Amino acid sequence: MATPLPQDDPSLSVEAATVVERPSTWQRVKRNGSVRIGGIALAILVLIALAAPWMGTVDPSLFDPASRDLLPGKAGEITDLDGNTFEHTFRFGSDSFGRDIYSRVIYGTRVSLVVGLATAVVAVVFGVLLGLCAGYLRWLDGPLMRVMDGIMSIPAILIAIALVALWRGSLLTVVIAIAIPEIPRVTRLVRSLVLTVREEPYVEAAISLGTPTWKIMLRHILPNTIAPLIVQGTFIAASGILVEAILSFLGVGLPPDIPTWGNVMAEGRSQFNEFPHNILFPGIFLAITVLAVNILGDGLRDTLDPKMAKRS
Protein backbone atom coordinates (compact mmCIF):
# COMPACT_ATOMS: atom_id res chain seq x y z
CA MET A 1 0.00 0.00 0.00
CA ALA A 2 1.51 3.26 -1.11
CA THR A 3 1.55 6.11 1.32
CA PRO A 4 -0.04 9.26 -0.14
CA LEU A 5 2.47 11.74 -1.46
CA PRO A 6 2.77 15.03 0.46
CA GLN A 7 1.23 16.96 -2.39
CA ASP A 8 -1.96 14.92 -2.01
CA ASP A 9 -2.47 16.40 1.44
CA PRO A 10 -5.43 18.73 0.89
CA SER A 11 -4.13 21.36 3.31
CA LEU A 12 -1.04 21.82 1.17
CA SER A 13 -2.86 22.28 -2.10
CA VAL A 14 -3.04 25.65 -3.79
CA GLU A 15 -6.85 25.74 -3.46
CA ALA A 16 -6.68 25.35 0.31
CA ALA A 17 -4.21 28.18 0.64
CA THR A 18 -6.45 30.61 -1.19
CA VAL A 19 -9.43 29.77 1.03
CA VAL A 20 -7.95 31.74 3.93
CA GLU A 21 -9.20 35.14 2.85
CA ARG A 22 -8.86 38.49 4.47
CA PRO A 23 -12.27 39.37 5.89
CA SER A 24 -14.05 41.84 3.64
CA THR A 25 -14.61 45.39 4.83
CA TRP A 26 -18.28 44.69 5.38
CA GLN A 27 -17.44 41.66 7.53
CA ARG A 28 -15.02 43.66 9.62
CA VAL A 29 -17.64 46.35 10.10
CA LYS A 30 -20.23 43.77 11.15
CA ARG A 31 -17.86 42.19 13.67
CA ASN A 32 -16.95 45.48 15.33
CA GLY A 33 -18.46 45.72 18.82
CA SER A 34 -19.11 49.46 18.67
CA VAL A 35 -20.86 49.17 15.32
CA ARG A 36 -23.07 46.42 16.73
CA ILE A 37 -24.02 48.27 19.92
CA GLY A 38 -24.59 51.61 18.18
CA GLY A 39 -26.33 49.98 15.23
CA ILE A 40 -28.72 47.93 17.34
CA ALA A 41 -29.60 50.92 19.54
CA LEU A 42 -30.19 53.03 16.45
CA ALA A 43 -32.29 50.28 14.82
CA ILE A 44 -34.51 50.19 17.93
CA LEU A 45 -34.93 53.97 17.75
CA VAL A 46 -35.85 53.76 14.06
CA LEU A 47 -38.43 51.09 14.92
CA ILE A 48 -39.84 53.34 17.66
CA ALA A 49 -40.07 56.21 15.18
CA LEU A 50 -41.83 54.08 12.57
CA ALA A 51 -44.16 52.41 15.05
CA ALA A 52 -44.98 55.58 16.97
CA PRO A 53 -48.76 55.51 16.27
CA TRP A 54 -49.10 51.93 17.55
CA MET A 55 -47.14 52.32 20.78
CA GLY A 56 -50.00 53.40 23.00
CA THR A 57 -49.57 57.01 22.00
CA VAL A 58 -52.16 59.64 21.24
CA ASP A 59 -51.86 62.49 18.75
CA PRO A 60 -48.94 64.50 20.27
CA SER A 61 -50.77 67.80 19.75
CA LEU A 62 -53.80 66.75 21.83
CA PHE A 63 -54.24 68.44 25.18
CA ASP A 64 -56.76 68.53 28.00
CA PRO A 65 -56.87 71.27 30.63
CA ALA A 66 -58.16 68.73 33.16
CA SER A 67 -54.96 66.65 32.80
CA ARG A 68 -52.35 69.33 33.36
CA ASP A 69 -49.09 68.57 35.18
CA LEU A 70 -49.75 64.90 35.87
CA LEU A 71 -46.92 62.83 37.32
CA PRO A 72 -45.61 59.85 35.29
CA GLY A 73 -47.91 56.82 35.31
CA LYS A 74 -51.03 58.78 36.36
CA ALA A 75 -54.27 58.19 34.51
CA GLY A 76 -56.22 61.13 33.21
CA GLU A 77 -58.46 62.09 30.35
CA ILE A 78 -57.68 63.53 27.00
CA THR A 79 -59.88 64.97 24.26
CA ASP A 80 -59.28 64.10 20.63
CA LEU A 81 -59.81 66.41 17.68
CA ASP A 82 -63.45 65.31 17.28
CA GLY A 83 -64.20 66.33 20.84
CA ASN A 84 -64.43 62.81 22.28
CA THR A 85 -62.94 62.55 25.75
CA PHE A 86 -61.34 59.25 26.75
CA GLU A 87 -59.19 57.78 29.49
CA HIS A 88 -55.44 57.78 28.91
CA THR A 89 -52.51 56.75 31.07
CA PHE A 90 -49.79 59.39 31.03
CA ARG A 91 -46.73 57.13 31.24
CA PHE A 92 -44.25 59.99 31.27
CA GLY A 93 -46.70 62.45 32.86
CA SER A 94 -48.17 65.52 31.19
CA ASP A 95 -47.03 69.08 30.62
CA SER A 96 -48.61 72.35 31.68
CA PHE A 97 -51.03 72.24 28.72
CA GLY A 98 -52.15 68.72 29.61
CA ARG A 99 -50.35 67.09 26.69
CA ASP A 100 -49.03 63.53 26.93
CA ILE A 101 -45.25 63.69 27.26
CA TYR A 102 -44.89 60.01 26.35
CA SER A 103 -46.57 60.59 22.97
CA ARG A 104 -44.58 63.74 22.34
CA VAL A 105 -41.29 62.04 23.16
CA ILE A 106 -42.07 58.98 20.99
CA TYR A 107 -43.13 61.15 18.04
CA GLY A 108 -40.10 63.36 18.73
CA THR A 109 -37.91 60.40 17.78
CA ARG A 110 -39.09 60.88 14.19
CA VAL A 111 -38.09 64.53 14.11
CA SER A 112 -34.65 63.93 15.64
CA LEU A 113 -33.75 61.04 13.34
CA VAL A 114 -34.94 62.90 10.24
CA VAL A 115 -33.02 66.03 11.26
CA GLY A 116 -29.85 64.00 11.95
CA LEU A 117 -30.00 62.15 8.64
CA ALA A 118 -30.95 65.22 6.60
CA THR A 119 -28.22 67.36 8.16
CA ALA A 120 -25.61 64.73 7.37
CA VAL A 121 -26.81 64.33 3.77
CA VAL A 122 -26.93 68.09 3.11
CA ALA A 123 -23.51 68.72 4.68
CA VAL A 124 -21.88 65.78 2.88
CA VAL A 125 -23.38 66.58 -0.54
CA PHE A 126 -22.30 70.22 -0.45
CA GLY A 127 -18.98 69.38 1.19
CA VAL A 128 -18.19 66.81 -1.52
CA LEU A 129 -19.06 69.20 -4.35
CA LEU A 130 -16.97 72.00 -2.88
CA GLY A 131 -14.14 69.67 -1.83
CA LEU A 132 -13.87 68.11 -5.31
CA CYS A 133 -13.79 71.58 -6.86
CA ALA A 134 -11.18 72.87 -4.39
CA GLY A 135 -8.99 69.80 -4.76
CA TYR A 136 -9.21 69.63 -8.53
CA LEU A 137 -9.52 73.18 -9.76
CA ARG A 138 -6.36 74.96 -8.71
CA TRP A 139 -7.70 78.50 -9.30
CA LEU A 140 -10.67 77.88 -7.05
CA ASP A 141 -8.71 76.23 -4.23
CA GLY A 142 -7.33 79.34 -2.53
CA PRO A 143 -10.46 81.53 -2.46
CA LEU A 144 -12.81 78.65 -1.59
CA MET A 145 -10.71 77.39 1.29
CA ARG A 146 -10.34 80.94 2.69
CA VAL A 147 -14.14 81.21 2.77
CA MET A 148 -14.27 77.84 4.55
CA ASP A 149 -11.69 79.11 7.08
CA GLY A 150 -13.96 82.11 7.65
CA ILE A 151 -17.03 79.93 8.27
CA MET A 152 -15.00 77.73 10.62
CA SER A 153 -13.96 80.69 12.74
CA ILE A 154 -17.59 81.47 13.57
CA PRO A 155 -18.84 79.14 16.33
CA ALA A 156 -21.28 76.64 14.77
CA ILE A 157 -24.19 77.28 17.12
CA LEU A 158 -24.05 81.03 16.43
CA ILE A 159 -24.31 80.45 12.67
CA ALA A 160 -27.25 78.09 13.17
CA ILE A 161 -29.03 80.44 15.59
CA ALA A 162 -28.56 83.48 13.35
CA LEU A 163 -29.75 81.67 10.21
CA VAL A 164 -32.83 80.26 11.90
CA ALA A 165 -33.62 83.70 13.29
CA LEU A 166 -33.41 85.17 9.79
CA TRP A 167 -35.30 82.46 7.96
CA ARG A 168 -37.80 81.61 10.76
CA GLY A 169 -37.88 78.04 11.99
CA SER A 170 -39.12 75.21 9.78
CA LEU A 171 -37.78 71.70 9.25
CA LEU A 172 -35.96 72.75 6.07
CA THR A 173 -34.39 75.96 7.43
CA VAL A 174 -33.30 74.26 10.65
CA VAL A 175 -31.62 71.43 8.73
CA ILE A 176 -29.82 73.83 6.38
CA ALA A 177 -28.82 76.14 9.24
CA ILE A 178 -27.31 73.22 11.16
CA ALA A 179 -25.62 71.78 8.06
CA ILE A 180 -23.90 74.99 6.89
CA PRO A 181 -21.29 75.19 9.70
CA GLU A 182 -20.50 71.48 9.10
CA ILE A 183 -19.81 71.92 5.37
CA PRO A 184 -16.23 73.30 5.77
CA ARG A 185 -15.10 70.20 7.66
CA VAL A 186 -16.37 67.90 4.89
CA THR A 187 -14.87 70.18 2.25
CA ARG A 188 -11.46 70.05 3.92
CA LEU A 189 -11.63 66.26 4.25
CA VAL A 190 -12.61 65.72 0.61
CA ARG A 191 -10.06 68.26 -0.63
CA SER A 192 -7.20 66.59 1.24
CA LEU A 193 -8.29 63.17 -0.08
CA VAL A 194 -8.45 64.53 -3.62
CA LEU A 195 -4.97 66.03 -3.33
CA THR A 196 -3.62 62.64 -2.26
CA VAL A 197 -5.50 60.56 -4.79
CA ARG A 198 -4.77 62.79 -7.79
CA GLU A 199 -1.08 61.96 -7.45
CA GLU A 200 -1.81 58.23 -7.80
CA PRO A 201 -0.48 56.57 -10.98
CA TYR A 202 -3.95 55.45 -12.11
CA VAL A 203 -5.20 59.04 -12.06
CA GLU A 204 -2.14 60.17 -13.99
CA ALA A 205 -2.81 57.36 -16.46
CA ALA A 206 -6.41 58.48 -16.84
CA ILE A 207 -5.31 62.07 -17.41
CA SER A 208 -2.75 61.02 -20.03
CA LEU A 209 -5.47 59.04 -21.83
CA GLY A 210 -7.43 62.26 -22.14
CA THR A 211 -10.24 61.34 -19.74
CA PRO A 212 -12.43 64.38 -19.08
CA THR A 213 -12.04 65.97 -15.64
CA TRP A 214 -15.61 65.28 -14.51
CA LYS A 215 -15.16 61.60 -15.36
CA ILE A 216 -11.92 61.38 -13.36
CA MET A 217 -13.64 62.99 -10.40
CA LEU A 218 -16.62 60.65 -10.56
CA ARG A 219 -14.89 57.39 -11.48
CA HIS A 220 -11.53 57.60 -9.78
CA ILE A 221 -11.59 60.16 -7.00
CA LEU A 222 -15.09 60.02 -5.53
CA PRO A 223 -15.00 56.26 -4.72
CA ASN A 224 -11.92 56.86 -2.57
CA THR A 225 -13.75 59.37 -0.43
CA ILE A 226 -16.76 57.19 0.42
CA ALA A 227 -15.45 55.41 3.53
CA PRO A 228 -14.17 58.55 5.32
CA LEU A 229 -17.36 60.36 4.33
CA ILE A 230 -19.60 57.70 5.88
CA VAL A 231 -17.65 58.14 9.12
CA GLN A 232 -17.77 61.94 8.97
CA GLY A 233 -21.47 61.86 8.05
CA THR A 234 -22.27 59.75 11.11
CA PHE A 235 -20.63 62.27 13.43
CA ILE A 236 -22.42 65.13 11.66
CA ALA A 237 -25.73 63.34 12.19
CA ALA A 238 -24.99 63.06 15.92
CA SER A 239 -24.14 66.72 16.26
CA GLY A 240 -27.11 67.69 14.06
CA ILE A 241 -29.51 65.92 16.43
CA LEU A 242 -27.83 67.65 19.37
CA VAL A 243 -27.87 71.13 17.82
CA GLU A 244 -31.53 70.83 16.76
CA ALA A 245 -32.42 69.96 20.35
CA ILE A 246 -30.39 72.93 21.62
CA LEU A 247 -32.06 75.32 19.16
CA SER A 248 -35.54 74.08 20.04
CA PHE A 249 -34.71 74.18 23.74
CA LEU A 250 -33.59 77.81 23.46
CA GLY A 251 -36.84 78.58 21.65
CA VAL A 252 -35.17 79.42 18.33
CA GLY A 253 -35.60 76.07 16.55
CA LEU A 254 -38.63 74.28 15.18
CA PRO A 255 -42.03 75.84 15.95
CA PRO A 256 -43.28 74.85 19.43
CA ASP A 257 -46.25 72.87 18.09
CA ILE A 258 -43.92 70.31 16.47
CA PRO A 259 -43.15 67.60 19.04
CA THR A 260 -39.37 67.58 19.31
CA TRP A 261 -37.34 66.64 22.36
CA GLY A 262 -35.95 70.14 22.55
CA ASN A 263 -39.43 71.66 22.48
CA VAL A 264 -40.73 69.31 25.18
CA MET A 265 -37.77 70.29 27.38
CA ALA A 266 -38.24 73.98 26.62
CA GLU A 267 -41.84 73.75 27.81
CA GLY A 268 -40.78 71.90 30.95
CA ARG A 269 -38.08 74.42 31.90
CA SER A 270 -40.11 76.77 34.07
CA GLN A 271 -41.55 73.92 36.09
CA PHE A 272 -38.37 71.94 36.49
CA ASN A 273 -38.42 72.22 40.31
CA GLU A 274 -41.80 70.55 40.73
CA PHE A 275 -41.92 68.37 37.61
CA PRO A 276 -38.44 67.22 36.56
CA HIS A 277 -39.99 64.51 34.34
CA ASN A 278 -40.74 67.11 31.63
CA ILE A 279 -37.01 67.39 31.05
CA LEU A 280 -35.87 63.97 32.22
CA PHE A 281 -37.62 61.73 29.67
CA PRO A 282 -36.83 63.65 26.47
CA GLY A 283 -33.33 64.23 27.86
CA ILE A 284 -32.76 60.48 28.27
CA PHE A 285 -34.02 59.79 24.74
CA LEU A 286 -31.83 62.53 23.32
CA ALA A 287 -28.70 61.40 25.13
CA ILE A 288 -29.23 57.73 24.16
CA THR A 289 -29.80 58.63 20.51
CA VAL A 290 -26.74 60.85 20.23
CA LEU A 291 -24.69 58.27 22.14
CA ALA A 292 -25.84 55.48 19.80
CA VAL A 293 -24.91 57.48 16.69
CA ASN A 294 -21.55 58.48 18.19
CA ILE A 295 -20.69 54.89 19.17
CA LEU A 296 -21.67 53.73 15.69
CA GLY A 297 -19.42 56.45 14.26
CA ASP A 298 -16.49 55.38 16.46
CA GLY A 299 -16.88 51.78 15.29
CA LEU A 300 -17.16 52.79 11.64
CA ARG A 301 -14.09 54.98 11.98
CA ASP A 302 -12.05 52.12 13.45
CA THR A 303 -13.04 49.71 10.68
CA LEU A 304 -13.57 51.89 7.61
CA ASP A 305 -10.99 54.59 8.11
CA PRO A 306 -7.97 53.22 9.98
CA LYS A 307 -5.92 56.31 9.14
CA MET A 308 -8.36 58.58 10.90
CA ALA A 309 -8.58 56.19 13.87
CA LYS A 310 -4.83 56.51 14.30
CA ARG A 311 -4.95 60.27 14.06
CA SER A 312 -7.44 60.80 16.91
Add this chain to the structure above:
Amino acid sequence: MLAFLGRRLLATIPVLLIVSVLVFLLLRLTPGDPAAILAGDQATTEQIAQIRENLGLNRSIPAQYLIWLGHMLQGDLGQSFYYKTEVVTLIGQRIEPTLSLALITIVVAVLVSVPLGVLAAWRHGGWLDRGLMAFSVLGFSIPVFVLAYLLIWLLSMRLGWLPVQGYVRLSNGVGPWLYQLLLPSITLSVIYIALIARVTRAAVLETLGEDYIRTARAKGLPEAKVLLRHALANAAVPIITVIGIGIALLIGGVVVTESVYAIPGLGRLTVDAVLARDFPTIQGIILFFSFVYVLVNLLVDLSYVFFDPRIRY
Protein backbone atom coordinates in the same frame (compact mmCIF):
# COMPACT_ATOMS: atom_id res chain seq x y z
CA MET B 1 9.97 86.41 16.37
CA LEU B 2 8.71 89.98 15.81
CA ALA B 3 8.70 89.39 12.06
CA PHE B 4 6.70 86.23 12.60
CA LEU B 5 4.30 88.04 14.91
CA GLY B 6 3.78 90.64 12.20
CA ARG B 7 3.20 88.03 9.50
CA ARG B 8 0.90 86.00 11.70
CA LEU B 9 -1.12 89.09 12.61
CA LEU B 10 -1.39 89.98 8.92
CA ALA B 11 -2.56 86.46 8.15
CA THR B 12 -5.51 86.81 10.53
CA ILE B 13 -6.75 89.89 8.67
CA PRO B 14 -8.09 87.98 5.62
CA VAL B 15 -9.91 85.52 7.88
CA LEU B 16 -11.50 88.35 9.87
CA LEU B 17 -12.41 90.13 6.63
CA ILE B 18 -14.11 87.00 5.32
CA VAL B 19 -15.98 86.64 8.60
CA SER B 20 -17.11 90.25 8.26
CA VAL B 21 -18.28 89.62 4.67
CA LEU B 22 -20.23 86.57 5.84
CA VAL B 23 -21.86 88.48 8.68
CA PHE B 24 -22.64 91.33 6.30
CA LEU B 25 -24.15 89.00 3.69
CA LEU B 26 -26.22 87.24 6.35
CA LEU B 27 -28.63 90.14 6.29
CA ARG B 28 -28.34 91.13 2.62
CA LEU B 29 -29.08 87.66 1.28
CA THR B 30 -32.27 87.46 3.31
CA PRO B 31 -35.45 88.34 1.49
CA GLY B 32 -36.85 91.61 2.77
CA ASP B 33 -35.62 95.13 3.36
CA PRO B 34 -32.42 95.06 5.47
CA ALA B 35 -33.26 98.46 6.93
CA ALA B 36 -36.65 97.21 8.06
CA ILE B 37 -35.09 94.05 9.53
CA LEU B 38 -32.44 96.08 11.37
CA ALA B 39 -34.98 98.53 12.66
CA GLY B 40 -37.16 95.83 14.17
CA ASP B 41 -40.87 95.14 14.03
CA GLN B 42 -42.02 98.31 15.80
CA ALA B 43 -39.99 100.82 13.80
CA THR B 44 -41.49 103.95 12.26
CA THR B 45 -41.03 104.86 8.59
CA GLU B 46 -38.67 107.69 9.58
CA GLN B 47 -36.44 105.35 11.60
CA ILE B 48 -36.23 102.93 8.67
CA ALA B 49 -35.38 105.81 6.32
CA GLN B 50 -32.72 106.97 8.78
CA ILE B 51 -31.09 103.52 8.84
CA ARG B 52 -31.29 103.26 5.07
CA GLU B 53 -29.46 106.57 4.83
CA ASN B 54 -26.82 105.48 7.39
CA LEU B 55 -26.08 102.18 5.66
CA GLY B 56 -26.07 103.67 2.17
CA LEU B 57 -28.66 101.12 1.08
CA ASN B 58 -29.36 102.85 -2.22
CA ARG B 59 -25.79 102.20 -3.33
CA SER B 60 -24.24 99.00 -4.71
CA ILE B 61 -23.64 96.00 -2.46
CA PRO B 62 -19.80 96.39 -2.38
CA ALA B 63 -20.19 100.06 -1.47
CA GLN B 64 -22.65 99.10 1.27
CA TYR B 65 -20.15 96.61 2.60
CA LEU B 66 -17.39 99.22 2.72
CA ILE B 67 -19.63 101.69 4.56
CA TRP B 68 -20.62 98.97 7.01
CA LEU B 69 -17.00 97.84 7.46
CA GLY B 70 -16.01 101.46 8.11
CA HIS B 71 -18.53 101.62 10.94
CA MET B 72 -17.31 98.31 12.38
CA LEU B 73 -13.64 99.35 12.26
CA GLN B 74 -14.48 102.49 14.22
CA GLY B 75 -16.05 100.28 16.87
CA ASP B 76 -19.57 101.23 15.82
CA LEU B 77 -21.49 97.95 15.80
CA GLY B 78 -24.80 99.74 15.35
CA GLN B 79 -27.83 100.41 17.50
CA SER B 80 -29.90 97.74 19.21
CA PHE B 81 -33.53 98.70 18.69
CA TYR B 82 -34.59 96.23 21.35
CA TYR B 83 -32.31 97.44 24.14
CA LYS B 84 -32.31 101.03 22.81
CA THR B 85 -28.54 101.32 23.17
CA GLU B 86 -25.27 100.91 21.29
CA VAL B 87 -24.40 97.27 20.61
CA VAL B 88 -20.82 97.93 21.78
CA THR B 89 -22.09 99.18 25.16
CA LEU B 90 -24.38 96.17 25.39
CA ILE B 91 -21.52 93.74 24.77
CA GLY B 92 -19.34 95.62 27.28
CA GLN B 93 -22.01 95.27 29.96
CA ARG B 94 -22.43 91.54 29.39
CA ILE B 95 -18.82 90.54 29.02
CA GLU B 96 -17.86 89.99 32.67
CA PRO B 97 -20.14 87.02 33.43
CA THR B 98 -19.25 85.28 30.17
CA LEU B 99 -15.52 85.80 30.59
CA SER B 100 -15.73 84.60 34.21
CA LEU B 101 -17.67 81.50 33.24
CA ALA B 102 -15.29 80.71 30.37
CA LEU B 103 -12.14 81.21 32.45
CA ILE B 104 -13.29 79.09 35.38
CA THR B 105 -14.44 76.41 32.93
CA ILE B 106 -11.09 76.33 31.17
CA VAL B 107 -9.20 76.12 34.50
CA VAL B 108 -11.46 73.33 35.79
CA ALA B 109 -11.28 71.45 32.49
CA VAL B 110 -7.48 71.63 32.17
CA LEU B 111 -6.90 70.70 35.82
CA VAL B 112 -9.09 67.62 35.45
CA SER B 113 -8.47 66.49 31.89
CA VAL B 114 -4.68 66.75 31.55
CA PRO B 115 -3.80 64.58 34.59
CA LEU B 116 -6.52 62.09 33.59
CA GLY B 117 -5.24 61.94 30.04
CA VAL B 118 -1.64 61.41 31.18
CA LEU B 119 -2.63 58.65 33.60
CA ALA B 120 -4.80 56.96 30.97
CA ALA B 121 -1.90 56.94 28.51
CA TRP B 122 0.48 55.71 31.22
CA ARG B 123 -1.75 52.75 32.04
CA HIS B 124 -2.81 52.25 28.42
CA GLY B 125 -5.63 49.72 28.18
CA GLY B 126 -6.23 49.76 31.92
CA TRP B 127 -9.51 50.50 33.69
CA LEU B 128 -8.82 54.24 33.93
CA ASP B 129 -8.03 54.37 30.22
CA ARG B 130 -11.18 52.54 29.22
CA GLY B 131 -13.23 54.53 31.72
CA LEU B 132 -11.91 57.80 30.34
CA MET B 133 -12.63 56.81 26.75
CA ALA B 134 -16.18 55.83 27.72
CA PHE B 135 -16.58 59.11 29.59
CA SER B 136 -15.34 61.02 26.58
CA VAL B 137 -17.93 59.44 24.24
CA LEU B 138 -20.59 60.11 26.89
CA GLY B 139 -19.40 63.69 27.37
CA PHE B 140 -19.86 64.38 23.68
CA SER B 141 -23.33 62.84 23.67
CA ILE B 142 -25.04 64.34 26.72
CA PRO B 143 -26.53 67.69 25.76
CA VAL B 144 -25.19 70.44 27.99
CA PHE B 145 -28.65 71.55 29.13
CA VAL B 146 -29.71 68.02 30.10
CA LEU B 147 -26.52 67.76 32.13
CA ALA B 148 -27.21 71.18 33.62
CA TYR B 149 -30.64 70.14 34.89
CA LEU B 150 -29.29 66.83 36.14
CA LEU B 151 -26.61 68.64 38.16
CA ILE B 152 -29.06 71.28 39.42
CA TRP B 153 -31.35 68.51 40.58
CA LEU B 154 -28.57 66.55 42.28
CA LEU B 155 -26.16 69.18 43.65
CA SER B 156 -28.56 72.06 44.29
CA MET B 157 -31.98 70.65 44.97
CA ARG B 158 -31.15 67.30 46.55
CA LEU B 159 -27.87 68.01 48.33
CA GLY B 160 -28.17 71.79 48.61
CA TRP B 161 -24.45 72.29 48.05
CA LEU B 162 -24.51 74.90 45.33
CA PRO B 163 -26.89 77.71 44.35
CA VAL B 164 -29.38 76.93 41.57
CA GLN B 165 -29.20 80.02 39.37
CA GLY B 166 -28.01 83.57 39.04
CA TYR B 167 -24.75 85.49 38.96
CA VAL B 168 -22.73 87.44 41.55
CA ARG B 169 -20.39 90.11 40.24
CA LEU B 170 -16.67 89.84 40.89
CA SER B 171 -16.82 93.20 42.68
CA ASN B 172 -18.90 91.49 45.41
CA GLY B 173 -15.92 89.33 46.35
CA VAL B 174 -14.06 86.43 44.79
CA GLY B 175 -15.61 83.86 47.15
CA PRO B 176 -19.29 84.45 46.32
CA TRP B 177 -18.42 84.92 42.64
CA LEU B 178 -16.64 81.57 42.47
CA TYR B 179 -19.32 79.81 44.55
CA GLN B 180 -22.05 81.06 42.24
CA LEU B 181 -20.22 80.07 39.05
CA LEU B 182 -19.00 76.66 40.18
CA LEU B 183 -22.05 74.67 39.06
CA PRO B 184 -22.30 76.28 35.59
CA SER B 185 -18.56 75.83 35.11
CA ILE B 186 -18.65 72.15 36.06
CA THR B 187 -21.54 71.65 33.63
CA LEU B 188 -19.80 73.41 30.80
CA SER B 189 -16.44 71.78 31.47
CA VAL B 190 -17.68 68.21 30.89
CA ILE B 191 -17.59 68.34 27.09
CA TYR B 192 -14.33 70.28 27.22
CA ILE B 193 -12.80 67.68 29.56
CA ALA B 194 -13.89 64.95 27.16
CA LEU B 195 -12.16 66.73 24.29
CA ILE B 196 -8.90 67.67 26.04
CA ALA B 197 -8.48 64.36 27.90
CA ARG B 198 -8.88 62.45 24.65
CA VAL B 199 -6.19 64.46 22.88
CA THR B 200 -3.87 64.46 25.92
CA ARG B 201 -4.13 60.69 26.11
CA ALA B 202 -3.37 60.24 22.42
CA ALA B 203 -0.48 62.75 22.44
CA VAL B 204 1.16 61.34 25.59
CA LEU B 205 0.66 57.80 24.29
CA GLU B 206 2.63 58.76 21.21
CA THR B 207 5.53 60.37 23.10
CA LEU B 208 5.69 57.43 25.51
CA GLY B 209 6.83 55.29 22.58
CA GLU B 210 9.83 57.54 21.88
CA ASP B 211 13.43 56.51 22.48
CA TYR B 212 14.12 59.30 24.96
CA ILE B 213 11.45 57.91 27.27
CA ARG B 214 13.26 54.59 27.33
CA THR B 215 16.51 56.44 27.97
CA ALA B 216 14.97 58.46 30.79
CA ARG B 217 13.66 55.29 32.41
CA ALA B 218 16.98 53.50 31.85
CA LYS B 219 18.91 56.19 33.63
CA GLY B 220 16.65 55.63 36.64
CA LEU B 221 14.44 58.72 36.62
CA PRO B 222 11.39 58.42 38.85
CA GLU B 223 8.29 57.57 36.79
CA ALA B 224 6.55 60.84 37.73
CA LYS B 225 9.44 62.80 36.28
CA VAL B 226 9.46 60.69 33.12
CA LEU B 227 5.75 61.36 32.67
CA LEU B 228 5.82 65.09 33.38
CA ARG B 229 9.23 66.30 32.19
CA HIS B 230 9.59 64.02 29.20
CA ALA B 231 6.23 62.70 28.07
CA LEU B 232 3.80 65.52 28.89
CA ALA B 233 6.22 68.33 28.02
CA ASN B 234 6.71 66.88 24.56
CA ALA B 235 2.98 66.34 24.10
CA ALA B 236 2.16 69.97 24.97
CA VAL B 237 1.67 71.32 21.44
CA PRO B 238 -1.34 69.18 20.42
CA ILE B 239 -2.88 69.71 23.88
CA ILE B 240 -2.57 73.50 23.66
CA THR B 241 -3.92 73.36 20.11
CA VAL B 242 -7.05 71.47 21.10
CA ILE B 243 -7.66 73.86 24.00
CA GLY B 244 -7.65 76.67 21.42
CA ILE B 245 -9.92 74.86 18.97
CA GLY B 246 -12.22 73.91 21.84
CA ILE B 247 -12.98 77.59 22.43
CA ALA B 248 -15.56 77.30 19.62
CA LEU B 249 -17.23 74.48 21.54
CA LEU B 250 -17.05 76.57 24.70
CA ILE B 251 -18.76 79.56 23.07
CA GLY B 252 -21.58 77.31 21.88
CA GLY B 253 -21.84 75.88 25.40
CA VAL B 254 -21.87 79.34 26.97
CA VAL B 255 -25.03 80.25 25.04
CA VAL B 256 -26.86 77.25 26.48
CA THR B 257 -25.36 77.27 29.97
CA GLU B 258 -26.05 80.95 30.60
CA SER B 259 -29.58 80.41 29.46
CA VAL B 260 -30.21 77.54 31.90
CA TYR B 261 -28.45 79.13 34.88
CA ALA B 262 -29.86 82.64 34.25
CA ILE B 263 -26.42 84.24 33.96
CA PRO B 264 -26.68 87.71 32.38
CA GLY B 265 -23.78 87.30 29.95
CA LEU B 266 -23.23 87.35 26.20
CA GLY B 267 -24.69 83.88 25.68
CA ARG B 268 -27.95 84.93 27.29
CA LEU B 269 -27.82 88.13 25.25
CA THR B 270 -27.49 86.05 22.06
CA VAL B 271 -30.65 84.08 22.80
CA ASP B 272 -32.60 87.18 23.89
CA ALA B 273 -31.47 89.05 20.78
CA VAL B 274 -32.51 86.16 18.53
CA LEU B 275 -35.91 85.85 20.20
CA ALA B 276 -36.42 89.61 19.75
CA ARG B 277 -34.97 89.39 16.19
CA ASP B 278 -32.56 92.16 17.17
CA PHE B 279 -30.16 91.83 14.22
CA PRO B 280 -27.65 94.59 15.01
CA THR B 281 -26.98 92.80 18.31
CA ILE B 282 -26.81 89.36 16.69
CA GLN B 283 -24.31 90.64 14.10
CA GLY B 284 -22.25 92.35 16.79
CA ILE B 285 -22.10 89.23 18.96
CA ILE B 286 -21.10 86.98 16.06
CA LEU B 287 -18.33 89.38 15.06
CA PHE B 288 -17.17 89.66 18.65
CA PHE B 289 -17.09 85.89 19.31
CA SER B 290 -15.36 85.16 16.00
CA PHE B 291 -12.78 87.82 16.75
CA VAL B 292 -12.12 86.24 20.16
CA TYR B 293 -11.85 82.79 18.59
CA VAL B 294 -9.36 83.93 15.95
CA LEU B 295 -7.39 85.86 18.59
CA VAL B 296 -7.19 82.90 20.99
CA ASN B 297 -5.94 80.66 18.23
CA LEU B 298 -3.36 83.24 17.27
CA LEU B 299 -2.12 83.21 20.88
CA VAL B 300 -2.08 79.41 20.75
CA ASP B 301 0.14 79.54 17.67
CA LEU B 302 2.49 81.95 19.38
CA SER B 303 2.66 79.82 22.52
CA TYR B 304 4.21 76.97 20.51
CA VAL B 305 7.55 78.77 20.84
CA PHE B 306 7.29 78.46 24.59
CA PHE B 307 6.09 74.85 24.67
CA ASP B 308 8.38 73.53 21.97
CA PRO B 309 11.77 75.30 21.86
CA ARG B 310 12.49 73.58 18.54
CA ILE B 311 9.89 75.83 16.95
CA ARG B 312 11.54 79.08 15.97
CA TYR B 313 9.70 81.67 14.04
